[in-house]
Amino acid sequence: MGMGSKQRQGMSCERLERIDRFINDEYIATGKLPGAVTQVWRHGELVLNSILGLADRERQRPLAEDSIFRIYSMTKPITSVAVMMLVEECKIALDDPVSKYIPAWNELGVYAGGFLEGFRTHAPARPMLVVDLLRHTSGLTYGFHQNTNVDAAYRKLKVGELSNEDTLEDMIAKLATVPLEFSPGDAWNYSASTDVLGYIVGKVGAMPFEVFLQKRIFEPLGMVDTAFYVPDEKHSRLCACYAVGALGSKVVAGQAPALQDDPQTSRYLKPPTFISGGGGLVSTAADYMRFARMLLQGGELDGARLLGPKTVALMTANHLPGGVDLPRLARSAFSETNYDGVGFGLGFATTIAPAATLIPGSAGDFFWGGAAGTFFWVDPQEDLIALFLTQLLPSSALPVRRQLRTQVYSAITGA
Template sequence: MGIESRQRQGMSCERLERVERFIDDDYIATGKLAGAVTQVWRRGELALNSILGLADRERRLPMAEDSIFRIYSMTKPITSVAVMMLVEECRIALDDPVSKYIPAWGKLGVHMGGMMEGFRTRAPARPMLVVDLLRHTSGLTYGFQQNTNVDAAYRELKVGALATDGTLEEMIEKLATLPLEFSPGEAWNYSVSTDVLGYIVGKVSAMPFEVFLKERIFDPLGMVDTAFHVPEEKRSRFCACYAVGALGSKLATGQKPTLQDDPYTSPYLTPPTFISGGGGLVSTAADYMRFARMLLQGGELDGARLLGPKTLELMTANHLPGGVDLPRLSRSMFSEANYDGVGFGLGFATTICPSATLVAGSAGDFFWGGAASTFFWVDPREDLIVLFLTQLLPSGAHPVRRQLRTLVYSAITES
């Protein structure tokens, strides 16, 4: 499905066609990706709705507009919106200590040396705050970072591993026994912080986190296919997921993707015990575009207001201490962002210096992606949303996100 008119929303139709042609020629035809949905929303309409390739190579099922994708870390912005809804209701404050909601974390230490069973720690310079969880300055980590003895302990205890066993509550209990990587606020490290926020949302709202998302976000926005599992009646729409290499690895030339998760035997077909606000949702292009349109419009869509415009303004500002960009503060071996010229807000990365990124964009555009190469960004200055959905692990396998930014911004003819 391509362009429906020759000139749309201040964008060159010929250059929008180039977006679709590039994805088709460089990614679908070469076998790098099985299929992809690319949508460009500008000035109140879809300027591009491109649906290419296959949702399931093994069964030769074509990609469709209503195909269901694992969005992994694109769950994080949704969880962050849930937190900020409770902030607006004064049920959570950004400077609340996390121990107010998780008392067992009141004496978390900072790693000084040693390995699991023998960690040496010191007291943090200050307590972990809710804002630290939103901006990943909490001192927590991910096991896949493979950087320190602390993330090794995460791997051993399967902390935040999206495992089919275990619960969110059990993850919180495990984390109470592990040290922090650093004192909160001293560095940025991509982490299980957003999973912890899901736990806090459930505790403060006195309802299961997944119920809060459904009743307060998905139902009001009409996100009918977004959930933590795929029900039987929707299985035929669920994409296969593929993998090439390993998370953070450098690909060998010509390396081809292999099936990683079969949609007919996937763990996603049953409700999980571990409800991951950091990476557990599935969704569709239509659903996630509605979420992104709500963000673009300052917290409201079709009469459903989730947040106030000033709250969105706060969320999409750079909250890194000192106003620096990620290279000045990051300790992550991996995250879903390029770093130069990019800051981090309350649930999103945000461009603070477009020239430093060496890619076209706008100061104040905000974005995030998921482990299976999904990606979205919102550019309020250009009244623009771009959504890219595919299913290939890891997200760093190919530079498609950077290329998509270049292609889309080069299609804008009227600002």
């Protein structure tokens, strides 16, 4: 047998090594990324575990397997699982109006004109439902979209900004003063919806949201390093975060990314005031892989069952009205990924028409990523998980997501 025929779990060893080499040569050696962890899991085994580059460029600290990353929006699937655990217990229903949990939102109107102090609104065609929050069809938005007078109001009020001193309660109160971008269900707009879900979990789950995650998700799954901040004894493991373009310095070709968050002075070193279910968690490769494995196995890992398989199937189905893909419904584009052939479920994007994506994949694979370039996907058909962790804002700076998808799928050579 030649070198080219060695396999692990139906994947070519040579082609897995090619992924490691590609990330190193294209991104680490060129200085485009400080460091990166790339993991591929198939048929119950970690078939690729690539740890390259630096956790902290300024102090030349190498990246390690237990380095701690800001996962930003990869917090959203975790919050969504918490919501669905409460759905399974019949403490929340997907078709509950959100005003059942947030009475102050009962009168929320849809934007019809004007600015923050004098918005004109009209009544929504139907109430906002819990399912709208999970699938981003709520009519809420994010300040960073910079598209409309509504997101300008979010910026002025600092709605949902991780660095502000607001509590979750403050955010909910501020949102009561800003109209919706559109009537719930009419469009898809990436938004603070998942932060609102964190608030609802805290109201319904009989304990604060962050305690719910700790007791009901992190402890049962053995996610020992996932939290809203980094405790003292782990400070040395927090990565530096970098930025290019609008979020960092002005970049010219070949210029190194600028330091955006120094691990020695980071706000992640102490508990935040604002507990963000949309973007507040830090985690490690080992922890997030355990979370993804639970999803791959239909809600259970090592004897800890968080959800039933039918609930996970419901979460990973396409919930966009009319069964369409994201480009037909999206108001905002915010990452380098192309969303043709991709729908959205309850906390994840999901591939509904693999050919339309122009990248190998499977119907029903589901995925999401974070602002600092992290992402993961789970493919139940192929019994596969891929996880990529780095720290570079914004996620749209580099085409690494589609490149990694292409290379992981091209390494599959057998069942």
